[in-house]
Amino acid sequence: MxxxxxxxxxxxxxxxxxxxxxxxxxxxxxxxxxxxxxxxxxxxxxxxxxxxxxxxxxxxxxxxxxxxxxxxxxxxxxxxxxxxxxxxxxxxxxxxxxxxxxxxxxxxxxAPNTEAIRLMGDKAISKQIANKANVPTVPGTDTAVPTVDEAVRISNEIGYPVLLKAVAGGGGRGMRACNNEAEVRANFEAVGRESLAAFNNGDLLVEKLIVNPHHIEVQILADKKGNIYHFFERECSIQRRHQKIVEEAPSPFIGEDEELRQRVCETAVKLARAVNYDSAGTVEFIMGEDKNFYFLEMNTRIQVEHPITEEITGIDLIVCMIQSALGDDLMIPNQEFITRSGHAIECRICAEDPITMLPSPGKVTGFDTNFPQGTRFDHCLFKDLDVTPDFDPMVGKLICKGIVRDVAIRKMEAALDGLFIEGLKTNIPLLKVIMRNENFMEGRYTTNFIKDENPQEKVALDFDHDRFYKLLASVEARRMGM
Structure with a gap:
């Protein structure tokens, strides 16, 4: 014991x-x-x-x-x-x-040591490190491209479409897809200006754009004694403006391909070892339809979506992160100790218009929940909360676990139906449409899901007052023990 x-x-x-x-x-x-x-x-x-x-x-x-x-x-x-x-x-x-x-x-x-943060925080340097460690990277540059003419030359060499990407970018900002030389010339300076304003660094990389990709990431954890473990992968392909809104673990695209799963996870550990990593972190990959995968970036912190990994492994990543930083024992004897069970899905609950997907600040005038078993809700909500433009619009994360993926989806539908936030617009109606989308339910989706499926167009414009008051009555009855 x-x-x-x-x-x-x-x-x-x-x-x-x-x-x-x-x-x-x-x-x-x-x-x-x-x-x-x-x-x-x-x-x-x-x-x-x-x-x-x-x-x-x-x-x-x-x-x-x-x-x-x-x-x-x-x-x-x-x-x-x-x-x-x-x-x-x-x-x-x-x-x-x-x-x-x-x-x-x-x-x-x-957090990890200062040098690991510095190295992995620069996309050009991190790509160079990945190349040296024999970690596959997307074809393109691993140093900043100085001029638009050089960007055009490289783009013509690797073939279109390409991606102009900020060296110091993150959160989906500082990226622009280009389908031809004219678009590279039109976008190069604009992306540089955006990157300079957002990250105080206007340097850009040029990379091959992987068509219909999957965003696959691997949770890793390391201690101060040289031990590095992986906690399997997450699929984070449902995004708007390159920012995730639905994540799940394990990846439905990898599915039962255990050989691929092992390769991806071991590759993440290899990269972490190359920078002497010593904390919780996430190695992100882009995976093509052919299941070839390429290093994208490393997040040297805990991720928003870490709860789904906790749910399938039963290990508290925040506790482990603190133990690692303090030099304490992680109580993980080996990689085989970490196993997975079931399937977990996370929906980010944001104060956003469900159709435009733009932030929608306001005051929470009412808040209640009526969740099924197997639901976790990490949030900051309370009645009279002011959601201001000053901070991120995410107000909570709804996490559901099921013995298999279909069960997790079913529970998430029920959980979304049982989450009541009054006074401001949220993306809950959009998330409901996504959960009921046929391609999502079948696990057939890529990072182009929002563009291809347009779930925002299926969001109900008229609020169902009758259904709302029936649900509200059931909550009040439950409170009164009826």
Whole structure:
């Protein structure tokens, strides 16, 4: 029997907000550490605070003034005797400069080592490392392309279509597909400007565009002792504006091809080993219809979609991430110890118009749930929550697990029907259409799903008031024990 040792109690600052801050706070307290939460001027009643042991006011109301303000965060860390910082995802989670400042201050960054963050944060350098490690990469450049003429020359050489991609990009920004020389010339400077504005780096790569691709990623975890494990793959091909909205594990495209699954997972571990990785991370691949796969990028942080991996493996990745950073034993004896069971699907619940898929800020005037068994809801919702344009529109993640994929889909349909958020538009109607789409149900979809299937066009424009009030009555009856 494996026994978890009692470790030194640490003061851990959670440099994030929303559902991931709640998730990290719970993991900190489970391990016996002190969870310290932040709240900003427009998040006085933030839900994650109730799971923290201490609370600190971070003055300001937007990203630049708060969660991206390195000097302010460093001052908070110093004044409150913080031992470690968990960055969650987004914000400063992959910022090697912030990691370096913490290192100088003697504060543990619950993330991989600074050098791994730096190397994998640059798409050109990470591609060079992948090539040296014999990890397959998409045909194209692994250094920045200096001029539009050079971009055209490379594009003509590798063949169209091609992708202009920001060296320092992420989250789907700084990318533009080009089908011919004229489009490369028309887009090169524009993508460079976008990249410079978004990432303070206007350098671009040119890569072959894989047609009808699948976005496959592998969850990995490493400790400070040189052990690196994989936790199988996730399929993240349903995206809008190159940003994921539905993820599932395992991948229906890989299906029962265990040889392919093993190759993809072992390739991810190989890349992590090439940069002496030592935390939770995700290696992302693009996989063609022929099932050939190519390294895309590595996210040196925990991913939004990590819960589906937790559901099929039964291992708490946030707890393991904290243990790794503190130098504690992960209690994983070998790769064979990590097994998978069942199928899990995650839907990102966003304050968005379900038809335009654009952010739709507002105030939550009512919130309730009526979920089936096997449902997990990581969220930051409460009545009177103001969802502002200052932060990401995602307000929760709905996760359903079934013994097989069909069961997981059925449970997700029921869970979406049982999630009530009043006062603002959400993408729930769009997610319902996706769950009932024939190609999705059959597992026949690629990253072109939204463009090809146009599920937004099938979203009901008229609200079904009769159905809503019947469901609301059932919730009230359940509350009253009827």
């Amino acid at each position: 494996i026994r978890i040792p009692k470790n030194q109690k640490r003061r851990i600052l959670i440099a994030n907000r929303g559902e991931i801050a709640t998730r990290v706070a719970k993991a900190c307290r489970e391990l016996g550490h002190t969870a310290i939460g932040l709240w900003t001027d427009n998040e006085v009643h933030a839900t994650h605070l109730q799971f923290c042991d201490e609370w600190i006011h971070l003055e300001g109301s937007n990203n630049k003034e708060t969660y991206l303000n390195v000097p302010k965060l460093l001052q908070v860390i110093k004044e409150n005797n913080v031992d470690a910082v968990h960055p969650g995802y987004g914000f400063l989670s992959e910022n090697s400069d912030f990691a370096r400042e913490l290192d100088k201050a003697g504060v543990i960054f619950i």
